[in-house]
Amino acid sequence: DAMVIQNPRYQVTQFGKPVTLSCSQTLNHNVMYWYQQKSSQAPKLLFHYYDKDFNNEADTPDNFQSRRPNTSFCFLDIRSPGLGDAAMYLCATSGRSGYQETQYFGPGTRLLVL
């Protein structure tokens, strides 16, 4: 089945220690998104890739970076995680030909910062 896969499902890191979260998709979608969802809050878009074009949200901290080496994979790098970065990180994809309304989400990676 075509799907969005996120690894790992749970990640524990130490304060200030860089961490990378992974997302892959078999949907052949152009667009890949990263959302951050803190407890009991709405998912919030951090950035997205349209093919290789990176689009950062204005209020996304510089601490968060992303890489998309090919169509299938996208990575979220947190350079120096703080306690406030503990959250669920959701990857989503959409569109085989441009932006489309429906986004398909992976299961998420829950990040814990000690």
Place this chain on the structure above:
Amino acid sequence: DQQVKQNSPSLSVQEGRISILNCDYTNSMFDYFLWYKKYPAEGPTFLISISSIKDKNEDGRFTVFLNKSAKHLSLHIVPSQPGDSAVYFCAARYSGNTGKLIFGQGTTLQVKP
């Protein structure tokens, strides 16, 4: 400034009855609205959507109503089943934008057998 609001954090309904989940928005530039369902330890799953040019969209037990003048949409589930117990997120998309979705905080639905 929260542009999409789900004012009810939780809702409890008896099996077989109707569940009505509500969502309000403030930005008239939204042109597409979606509902997602989320089970614990899983990502949100797309449920149903509606374009701003329509006022109703139906898919099986799920119906979404849009009232543009009131900037309000609702999701009706009839009949409700215990498997519908989940968190429901309302989301809205800007017209002509990058596909960015603005989510509400979610409503936890519990359907009691």
